[in-house]
Amino acid sequence: MESHNIVQFTVSESGERLDKIIIAQLPALSRAQVQALIKDGMVTVDGETSKPSAKLKGESLIQVTLPVVEDESIIEPESLDLDIRYEDEHIVVLNKPSGLVVHPGVGNVQGTLVNALLARYPEMIDMQDDPQAEGRMGIVHRLDKDTSGLMVVARHVEALYQLMGQFQARTVEKYYTALLERRPKTNTGTIDAPIARDPRQRKRMAVVRDGKPAVTEFELIDDNFLDGRALVCLRLHTGRTHQIRVHMAFIGCPVVGDIVYGYRKQRTGLKRQFLHASELAFDHPATGERLHFTSELPVGLQNILDKLRS
Template sequence: MQLKRYLKEKYAYSSRLMTRIIREGEMSVNGKPCWSTDLIQNGDKIFIQMPTEHVDLVPNTGPLDIVYEDDEVLSVNKDAGVVTHPTKSHGTDTLGNRVAAYFVATHQPVKVRFISRLDMDTSGIILIAKNKYVQHFLQSHLTIEKSKKFYTAFVNGCPVPKSGRIDLPIGLESEDGIRRKVMADGKPSVTRYQVLETYGKRQYSKVRLLLETGRTHQIRVHLSHIGCPIIGDPLYNPMVQDLGIGRTALHSSEMQTTLPKKGNITFIAPLKADLLALENRLKSL
């Protein structure tokens, strides 16, 4: 079998990537330089060195809660209040800038390639690929069949039944706004949920959620629509509450996916301190 066919079928390497590796990186079989058209056989040892890159964002040191790291990915537990990637209004104070600073400090000449992102006020798991191949591989696996994203939310009320599937289309409320709502001509949107705990005679609940689709504000819109808006949500929860939480009580708690080398892997991000404090307050009701 040709090397390029093997790499394409087993690891989803593109022809373009293989050409770039040969030009700018290193590829060998059994210690000898090779071409992608060379034949390989069982027992051959394939070595691939990705092309050297440079950090592409302005490094800005800040807290970085690392969940997992190897030579393929970096997974972090993002703080609430931090923007994921630089924007016009957040040029150098983002998670991307913190990751760039970490890569520089640890002598890793790689670009910051986000596989997942979160709203500014949502905490939890963010996954970053360390090269273009891993980025392509993971993005192709971020489907409901190959990858799962779980969230934890603290909400008003208690969903009925206590576990179920919300299958309601979501669209923009107005063309010049950011709010979304359930609407007949919206995009298909599906969220699974399970109530983990209730507080204060079902006045509040802790809910575990699984995304089957990834629409903007999907969890927030779905929970609000069924009468259980997320505590602290400024867009979709009209209830005024004095619970000591200054942001949307939503956390990306778990991601299950597959890495090229390691195979199946689960990333788990513990609740942040403000959500743990909220949980303790709710338990005291």
């Protein structure tokens, strides 16, 4: 059984963000770790769960539940094969395989993309202790463990901040290819529905009225598949956790292989979700040149398409 440490403290700051207060009280935790604890319901304010950006109002009792684990503050380099599509002294563009976790977390400190990046680019370790990097270790955006495809990674803090600015300004183009269990009612469409933690199941996301803005555009590629399935191209205009999977399920067309938001019992034999980051375009953080990358479907996904073709 996993054991926990419970830390309690009372603060009187009014108008200060919850995550910043916890970081000040518990400096051994990174911002990313604190935000993850809050989102996972491991932090309460006067007995109630909250969100990282919540601003406190007057005196509050904060309780933080910390899992007792081995020291995970040091991320060790680990030599793993990476499919590098582009690299220079500022950035790396890679094709992430399904099954690879992006960043180490509680109980998952080895075999991640960050471990592999540190082995290939040792200088990236400097970002671990740089407060400006906020614990990101070059990671500008993420893909779920079982989503494959293109990612851009920064090799130093200046590139990290420049790329983060592009993502925040929504000038980065991100396209995905997905096979859906049902064909959407229209050939093209835009889903504009806010996303937040599911209030009933904290490990899931959901369309929630007061969630963060989330916009996904879709276009039908092919609907010549068994049982009414459809292949679509999706463009993300925002980058919420599980956004595509949540939005597709929201319109009644869940992603094939998604056992969290789609069908629990799969009928295709696919051991992952059929979701692939197929195109990525952004401005180079140093030169300003517009870069565009494409990635073909992995063999396993292409085989599923061939198998399901009607």
